[in-house]
Structures are given as C-alpha cells and as structure tokens.
Amino acid sequence: MNKAFIFPGQASQYVGMASDLYEKYDLAKRYFDQANEIMETDLMAICFNGPDEELKKTFLTQPAIFVHSAIVAALLREKGILPTAVAGHSLGEYSALVAAGALDFQNGLKLVKERSRLMHEAGQNNPGTMGVIIGLGPEQVTEICDGLKESGVVRPANFNSPGQIAISGDKETVLKALAAAKEMGSRKAVELVVSGAFHSPLMMDAQNGLADALNSTLIKDTEVPLYTNVTGKPESSGDTIKKLLLKQLTNPVLWQDIIVQMVQNGNNNFIEVGPGKVLKGLLKRIDRGSNCDLCGTVEQLKAIGE
Secondary structure (H helix, E strand, O other): OOEEEEEOOOOOOOOOOOHHHHHHOHHHHHHHHHHHHHHOOOHHHHHHHOOHHHHOOHHHHHHHHHHHHHHHHHHHHHOOOOEEEEEEOOOHHHHHHHHOOOOOHHHHHHHHHHHHHHHHHHHHHOOOEEEEEEOOOHHHHHHHHHOOOOOOOEEEEEEEEOOEEEEEEOHHHHHHHHHHHHHHOOOEEEEEOOOOOOOOHHHHHHHHHHHHHHHOOOOOOOOOOEEOOOOOOEEOOHHHHHHHHHHHOOOOEOHHHHHHHHHHOOOOEEEEEOOOOHHHHHHHHHOOOOEEEEEOOHHHHHHHHO
C-alpha cells in the first residue's frame, strides 16, 4: 500500500531514542558514527542516556531527531518501502528532504547542526517564548496577534490542527495574547517551555545566518512531492525548496494545510517516521479518515515491513 511519510520536529525526542535501532542495524551504527563526527560531540550517548535536560537543548534536540528519523527512513528504503509524498514539521522538513532524495544524510545533518545552533543563539540574543491556544480558530488567533502589534512581537507560529495553534514572540506580548485568548473563550492558553520565539521575526538573525549554509549546500529536486511548511503545498524544485527553508524560520508552520492538501491529492495512508507520535495525534484531529502507522523503533519497523 502506498504511504506518505511525515517527520516530527522538536518535542518528539526522548531519552533512549534509536538505541534499539543501533543495537540491531549496522546502518544505524554507521549513521551515529557519522553524526558524532559531524556534531563534534557524543550525540549517540545523549540520545541513549540523556540526561533529559541535555537532550532538550535546541542545539542537541534537532540533530537527535533528525538522525533518528533519517535512520528509519533509510531502513524503510532498504525494505523497498518508499514514500508517495513527504512532509516534516519544522525541523522535520530536513528529514523529509533526505527521504525524498533531495539531500544526503551528512549534508542534511550539517544544515541541521547550523540551524539549531543559530536558533539557539537567536533565542539568547533576542529572548522570546511561545504559547499554545486550544479551542480558537485561525481567524481569532490572528485577530488577537494583530491587536497586539503596538505592544510588541507576537505571531501565529504553528497552525497544527483544528483548534490547536501555537503563537510566538516576546514574552510579555505572548502572555498578553494568551490572556486575550482566555477572554475570547479558548479552552486552554498556556506558555510553552521553549528556548526561543521560533517561527517569528525574533528568529531573523538565525535566518540571515542560515542563508550562507543553504547557499553552499546542494539540494536536488525531490523524487516525490514535498509539502512545505511555508506554503502547505507540494514542491519538488530544489532551488525553490531552499528559499522556503530559509523563510521557514520566521514564518508559521502550516501543518493543517499540509495534511489537508496531502489528503486531497490522494495521500490518506501515512507513516510517522522517527521518534514519538505527535503527528499521528494531529492527523487524527485534521482528518479522521486517514490512517497513520508509527515507525521509530525496531518493533514498529518490523510491523510495517510485514
């Protein structure tokens, strides 16, 4: 059965991730050896043993999730299981590009290393935060953010699923937006524990820094359509994807639009490739008729290959 691959972003990591894959598959060993060399740190030990606080650091979280996802995608390819289309949530877009044949693993990890470092630094130089609003629609959340333009920076950051939208900006203005959401009747409006205002103008320094890395990296045309964060639509041109990867840092992730478009184009069987099950949960809320298998462990990989 044809399946589309979707790849998770930050917050899907967990201590012990990919350790079973490492024990069973030589490919996983090779990938982690390369990753440790590229990262110039023992990323494998942090993935397998933590501690959790270390694994949660942006500049380690993103490479850890990317490596785990890339290993699983490569193992699926070895089994002859290839995607009909791909998409990735924020960081996951880089994993998706590797699975789509547009980017090799080593160059992909070098980009992710640079991206995560720049985002961490931008979070320190331009401090900000994020929040999640449950129970309001896109128009209402956009209205709240627009109403606070004079107060500071706050923008919708992730349109994740119906009634679940993340916002991003400076702390004071984000807290005002969350309070306004509660007054408007949201079921929940809380600040998230993050190290920066991702997908907002406060990431502009990171965007400027990433431009050099992207410009010096070969991104080929994709073998299957990549549904992009910035547009929600399918794209295959490597040059266009490069420009959208840059915009992604300061623009919202249109995840709900991505899934709706994928389903409309005939993709309603998905595999969440990598750690966790965040995207499977979002998929259920976006399109109840679609199916999603998890594939991040040896057991899950076996089940898909059978």
